Amino acid sequence: MKRRDFIKGSSAAVAGVASAAIAAPAISENRKQWRLITTWPKNLPGLGTTAQFFADQVTACSNGKLEVKLYASGEVVPAFESIDAVSAGTVEMGHGAPYYWKGKAIASQLVSNFPFGLTAQEYNAWYMFGGGAELCDEFYQDALGCRFLACGNTGVQHPGYSRKELNTIEDFNGLKMRMPGLGGAAMSAIGAVVINLPGSEVAQAFASGTVDWVEWNSPYGEATMGFWRYGKYYYTPGFHEAGTSLDLFINPAAWDTLDSQEKAIVTNCANSANIYALSEPVAYSGAILQKLVAEEGVIVKKIPDDALTAIATAVGELIADQVANDPWSAKLFASLSKFRSEQIDYTNTTEGAFIQARNLPYKFPS
Amino acid sequence: MKRRDFIKGSSAAVAGVASAAIAAPAISENRKQWRLITTWPKNLPGLGTTAQFFADQVTACSNGKLEVKLYASGEVVPAFESIDAVSAGTVEMGHGAPYYWKGKAIASQLVSNFPFGLTAQEYNAWYMFGGGAELCDEFYQDALGCRFLACGNTGVQHPGYSRKELNTIEDFNGLKMRMPGLGGAAMSAIGAVVINLPGSEVAQAFASGTVDWVEWNSPYGEATMGFWRYGKYYYTPGFHEAGTSLDLFINPAAWDTLDSQEKAIVTNCANSANIYALSEPVAYSGAILQKLVAEEGVIVKKIPDDALTAIATAVGELIADQVANDPWSAKLFASLSKFRSEQIDYTNTTEGAFIQARNLPYKFPS
Numbered sequence: 001m002k003r004r005d006f007i008k009g010s011s012a013a014v015a016g017v018a019s020a021a022i023a024a025p026a027i028s029e030n031r032k033q034w035r036l037i038t039t040w041p042k043n044l045p046g047l048g049t050t051a052q053f054f055a056d057q058v059t060a061c062s063n064g065k066l067e068v069k070l071y072a073s074g075e076v077v078p079a080f081e082s083i084d085a086v087s088a089g090t091v092e093m094g095h096g097a098p099y100y101w102k103g104k105a106i107a108s109q110l111v112s113n114f115p116f117g118l119t120a121q122e123y124n125a126w127y128m129f130g131g132g133a134e135l136c137d138e139f140y141q142d143a144l145g146c147r148f149l150a151c152g153n154t155g156v157q158h159p160g161y162s163r164k165e166l167n168t169i170e171d172f173n174g175l176k177m178r179m180p181g182l183g184g185a186a187m188s189a190i191g192a193v194v195i196n197l198p199g200s201e202v203a204q205a206f207a208s209g210t211v212d213w214v215e216w217n218s219p220y221g222e223a224t225m226g227f228w229r230y231g232k233y234y235y236t237p238g239f240h241e242a243g244t245s246l247d248l249f250i251n252p253a254a255w256d257t258l259d260s261q262e263k264a265i266v267t268n269c270a271n272s273a274n275i276y277a278l279s280e281p282v283a284y285s286g287a288i289l290q291k292l293v294a295e296e297g298v299i300v301k302k303i304p305d306d307a308l309t310a311i312a313t314a315v316g317e318l319i320a321d322q323v324a325n326d327p328w329s330a331k332l333f334a335s336l337s338k339f340r341s342e343q344i345d346y347t348n349t350t351e352g353a354f355i356q357a358r359n360l361p362y363k364f365p366s
Numbered sequence: 367m368k369r370r371d372f373i374k375g376s377s378a379a380v381a382g383v384a385s386a387a388i389a390a391p392a393i394s395e396n397r398k399q400w401r402l403i404t405t406w407p408k409n410l411p412g413l414g415t416t417a418q419f420f421a422d423q424v425t426a427c428s429n430g431k432l433e434v435k436l437y438a439s440g441e442v443v444p445a446f447e448s449i450d451a452v453s454a455g456t457v458e459m460g461h462g463a464p465y466y467w468k469g470k471a472i473a474s475q476l477v478s479n480f481p482f483g484l485t486a487q488e489y490n491a492w493y494m495f496g497g498g499a500e501l502c503d504e505f506y507q508d509a510l511g512c513r514f515l516a517c518g519n520t521g522v523q524h525p526g527y528s529r530k531e532l533n534t535i536e537d538f539n540g541l542k543m544r545m546p547g548l549g550g551a552a553m554s555a556i557g558a559v560v561i562n563l564p565g566s567e568v569a570q571a572f573a574s575g576t577v578d579w580v581e582w583n584s585p586y587g588e589a590t591m592g593f594w595r596y597g598k599y600y601y602t603p604g605f606h607e608a609g610t611s612l613d614l615f616i617n618p619a620a621w622d623t624l625d626s627q628e629k630a631i632v633t634n635c636a637n638s639a640n641i642y643a644l645s646e647p648v649a650y651s652g653a654i655l656q657k658l659v660a661e662e663g664v665i666v667k668k669i670p671d672d673a674l675t676a677i678a679t680a681v682g683e684l685i686a687d688q689v690a691n692d693p694w695s696a697k698l699f700a701s702l703s704k705f706r707s708e709q710i711d712y713t714n715t716t717e718g719a720f721i722q723a724r725n726l727p728y729k730f731p732s
Binding site: 126239261271274286287302315350353354 | 423427428485486487488491492493494495521522524604625626630631635637638640641644645650651652653655668669674675678681685689703705709714715718719720723724725726727728729731
């Protein structure tokens with residue numbers, strides 16, 4: 001997913017707007033106006049839309065007593081400084097993705113989930129009933145100076161379009177790829193040349209052959225990018241981000257000013273935004289991918305199993321290193337990993353087995 | 367799923383409690399007390415718990431201005447009369463599963479989802495972004511005299527334990543099964559003998575061999591049933607109920623008395639309860655199934671593909687018949703089926719491909 005590039009592009013506009021945006025936190029007649037800064041452009045499909053939905057629902061559920069006003073990436077502070085602005089109390093809350101804060105606390109990339117980790121449904125189950133909510137909140141308070149609520153999940157992302165067909169692990173040797181995070185690091189481990197590019201340059205770099213492979217997020221999120229014009233191979237599966245959680249981070253002192261009603265509203269609206277975020281790209285991506293295959297010559301291909309196996313092993317080594325060197329990573333991964341190990345076989349027998357069975361050659365009305 | 371049997375068992379207690387329960391709808395100082403009748407025993411895992419969560423969250427988000435008091439199955443009216451009690455305004459709202467109302471409006475079983483239909487994630491996407499919310503609400507108003515909100519999803523259910531190992535479609539011939547609904551009807555079409563049993567008799571009937579196969583819901587929901595003592599074969603996949611939606615049904619006149627704040631609270635708390643319902647059985651079932659396999663000798667088996675293909679074809683014929691004979695079924699199925707056809711390939715490339723890849727033989731830290 002390439003949110004960070006949206007962020008970089010939009011943070012140039014920061015200076016002029018910031019002073020106006022953070023002026024005058026209005027509190028009158030027992031009404032609160034809270035500012036929600038986001039790491040997304042306004043109404044970016046599936047991400048900015050989720051933040052806007054959350055803000056609107058909190059305002060509606062409180063009848064404006066807790067009015068949440070959204071600021072797009074860069075309007076108040078540069079996106080990657082959002083967590084600091086919330087921690088410092090410059091604004092009350094923010095919306096982003098946990099792995100954006102890995103530079104400040106490496107364990108935050110595990111709060112997002114990890115390659116070959118949990119599906120969105122499993123992540124939500126861990127969060128609500130597996131101790132995840134308490135653990136993430138404790139970590140955010142300790143390491144990032146904020147309270148944490150899960151507020152969205154991307155579901156399984158798309159690992160990328162390729163200009164080249166890849167049939168064995170050897171074909172990845174020297175392949176110029178754009179894929180961030182642990183997924184990209186694992187790709188390096190099997191011989192790919194991972195190149196970092198800002199979001200604004202990705203389409204051009206793919207068109208010109210500067211890179212052979214580009215990762216973004218979903219057919220819905222990629223709809224305006226036109227990658228299929230330059231590379232026809234639409235690869236699966238999304239091993240790298242199978243269910244990336246989005247975060248709502250809240251200034252602790254501001255949180256403490258909320259009464260129990262307002263806390264309940266914020267918490268339930270975060271849950272509501274969670275299902276909204278996951279549903280939006282799922283709802284639209286299927287029809288878009290069908291059209292790309294039918295009308296644009298896109299070819300859906302699977303990353304070869306030998307490559308996937310080597311990538312997964314490399315991911316495991318990267319996580320083992322991180323866990324060995326960072327106590328919060330160790331604590332979070334222990335909880336996530338235990339939950340994952342309980343879920344794998346069960347998900348095979350439920351979602352996995354059902355999705356396979358649905359492909360059998362039966363007749364069905366349409 | 368065997369909710370209806372919980373219902374039947376608990377409805378005996380109706381008479382004595384009903385008059386007290388429905389007395390005096392207290393409205394004072396602009397406060398509303400609403401009664402939520404449910405089709406579940408109080409705190410039935412994953413179902414009664416979801417209804418209680420919803421009631422508690424609405425009360426908390428409104429600071430008691432809209433206080434929702436939950437009544438278990440049978441406390442006010444017998445469970446299967448819940449929709450009538452809400453429609454008539456005896457109480458303000460109810461929680462159940464749409465297919466409970468198929469005797470009143472056959473199309474309601476499609477609102478629940480259908481065998482070989484949508485996953486929970488796909489159903490939620492249809493509901494939120496595929497026109498499902500509007501269509502279900504229109505149908506409920508027209509056919510059942512209630513407003514509709516989705517309020518929970520079971521995820522992929524478990525099709526059943528069997529006393530016998532089944533290797534081909536012929537092995538289903540004469541098999542005595544307990545499976546309700548379209549799934550059971552399709553099982554009849556491939557030669558099984560489907561026997562209806564109240565919930566209170568299922569374990570005994572399975573123990574004695576009166577039936578060879580029992581369907582219930584999930585390892586978590588089945589935890590107290592002990593089926594594995596009498597039949598070791600735990601079959602997959604849950605073709606019959608891959609993502610059964612739960613319904614919140616609301617008296618239309620009562621709904622109209624809510625202000626926009628209260629409507630927002632009810633709607634967002636229904637979304638919040640939706641993700642709660644799905645997360646609870648997912649969170650606990652994996653560890654339970656692992657223990658059953660490791661300590662109780664349970665053997666996970668796949669229904670043979672030839673049987674699944676024939677069952678799916680039979681389901682398709684049953685749905686085609688229903689659609690041909692009922693206008694609301696035609697309208698609902700047209701929308702669901704279009705959405706499903708857009709999703710199948712996409713879900714194969716996302717959840718399906720990821721779940722498969724996660725099973726490759728790589729090393730990973732634990």
